Amino acid sequence: MIDSLAGLHERARQRLDPVHYDFFAGGAGAEVALAENERAFGRLALRPRVLRGNDIRDLRTTLPGARAAVPIFVSPTAFHRLAHPDGELATARATAAAGAVLISSMAATVAIGEVAAAARAVDPAAAVWFQLYLQRDPAVTEHLVRHAEAAGCSALVITVDSPVFGHRERDQHNGFHDLPAGLTTANMQDLPGGPREIDMSAAFTWAHLARLRALTRLPLLLKGILHPADARLAVEAGLDGIIVSNHGGRQLDAAPAGIEALPPIVSTVDGEIPVLLDGGVRRGSDAVIALALGATAIGLGRPVLWGLAAAGESGVRQVLELIRAELDHVLTLCGASRPAELTPDLVVPRGCRC
Numbered sequence: 637m638i639d640s641l642a643g644l645h646e647r648a649r650q651r652l653d654p655v656h657y658d659f660f661a662g663g664a665g666a667e668v669a670l671a672e673n674e675r676a677f678g679r680l681a682l683r684p685r686v687l688r689g690n691d692i693r694d695l696r697t698t699l700p701g702a703r704a705a706v707p708i709f710v711s712p713t714a715f716h717r718l719a720h721p722d723g724e725l726a727t728a729r730a731t732a733a734a735g736a737v738l739i740s741s742m743a744a745t746v747a748i749g750e751v752a753a754a755a756r757a758v759d760p761a762a763a764v765w766f767q768l769y770l771q772r773d774p775a776v777t778e779h780l781v782r783h784a785e786a787a788g789c790s791a792l793v794i795t796v797d798s799p800v801f802g803h804r805e806r807d808q809h810n811g812f813h814d815l816p817a818g819l820t821t822a823n824m825q826d827l828p829g830g831p832r833e834i835d836m837s838a839a840f841t842w843a844h845l846a847r848l849r850a851l852t853r854l855p856l857l858l859k860g861i862l863h864p865a866d867a868r869l870a871v872e873a874g875l876d877g878i879i880v881s882n883h884g885g886r887q888l889d890a891a892p893a894g895i896e897a898l899p900p901i902v903s904t905v906d907g908e909i910p911v912l913l914d915g916g917v918r919r920g921s922d923a924v925i926a927l928a929l930g931a932t933a934i935g936l937g938r939p940v941l942w943g944l945a946a947a948g949e950s951g952v953r954q955v956l957e958l959i960r961a962e963l964d965h966v967l968t969l970c971g972a973s974r975p976a977e978l979t980p981d982l983v984v985p986r987g988c989r990c
């Protein structure tokens with residue numbers, strides 16, 4: 637029996653320590669950006685086409701370093717062992733089984749080598765990407781890159797929306813600063829000079845990214861792009877993709893919803909590199925709206941954490957299957973047989989005369 641996403645979320649809320657629930661659920665400041673990610677989808681409608689002969693459908697999607705069965709990726713989120721003892725291993729197995737792309741966070745509680753091996757044990761072709769924040773000490777950044785390469789990751793995702801950490805008022809109120817005893821940020825343990833803290837910095841520029849580009853042959857994607865001018869700079873810097881995201885409303889609370897930022901970015905990038913999107917995707921219709929507005933794939937952050945906390949690997953499988961099945965259903969209702977057939981004319985503002 638597959639639960640609804642709302643059912644899994646409720647079960648997760650009941651199972652989690654309330655402080656940890658708040659860490660997963662919360663956003664920055666007044667949580668406007670967090671709420672807007674979901675609300676913005678509600679302001680859009682799908683205007684379907686009919687009689688398109690789309691009884692056979694194909695959701696396969698090509699991404700940098702990945703041939704995915706579905707246009708879905710698991711967004712990088714920290715600390716999966718706070719949600720379930722199997723942590724990132726469960727997430728990796730479920731994501732590989734779904735044929736989706738896993739972006740494993742540098743703030744994972746299982747090291748990237750073990751995460752990637754767990755995914756490959758389910759499907760030898762499973763795509764695992766490694767997410768990192770550039771570290772002030774370039775030796776640490778380089779080590780993280782080498783660990784990801786050695787693990788067999790097929791792309792790197794550099795998160796660029798966090799020159800400083802967002803103000804998470806729930807965490808401040810709850811006094812949540814550190815992982816409980818027994819859990820570590822596993823990728824940060826085996827580093828030059830010993831274990832390190834994740835170190836965010838506002839000092840980075842496009843020049844640092846060029847240095848990273850020279851350091852590895854892996855495809856590089858930037859995560860946390862909201863301005864079309866930055867999307868253009870990413871294309872010019874030779875990036876292999878961008879992820880439009882406001883970090884699930886956890887960084888700049890005044891940021892637009894990802895789905896609102898997407899159209900001008902898609903038009904600036906003009907098909908030169910894939911544009912991915914995350915933030916507030918909770919239903920197949922949200923995914924179809926994003927794909928129609930030009931996203932190549934959509935990411936799920938909290939829904940995966942709710943599945944994991946509710947029922948471990950099986951819960952994550954349920955979340956990914958729910959979204960896949962709904963995506964296929966809505967695609968059919970819109971008259972499309974492939975994500976690439978979804979076009980922007982299918983999306984209209986709610987309340988308009990269309």
Ligand SMILES: Cc1cc2nc3c(=O)[nH]c(=O)nc-3n(C[C@H](O)[C@H](O)[C@H](O)COP(=O)(O)O)c2cc1C
Nearest residue numbers: 660711712713714741795883884915916936937938
């Ligand atoms: C608990 C939590 C931890 C996160 N950790 C990271 C992280 O380590 N790196 C990162 O780039 N983004 C991180 N994010 C942001 C997600 O990758 C993603 O952008 C966001 O969750 C998408 O929105 P959604 O939760 O509405 O699906 C985190 C989000 C949450 C909720």
Ligand SMILES: CC(C)CC(=O)C(=O)O
Nearest residue numbers: 713714743798834883886
């Ligand atoms: C603990 C952080 C590195 C991850 C996080 O909470 C975030 O990026 O939102």
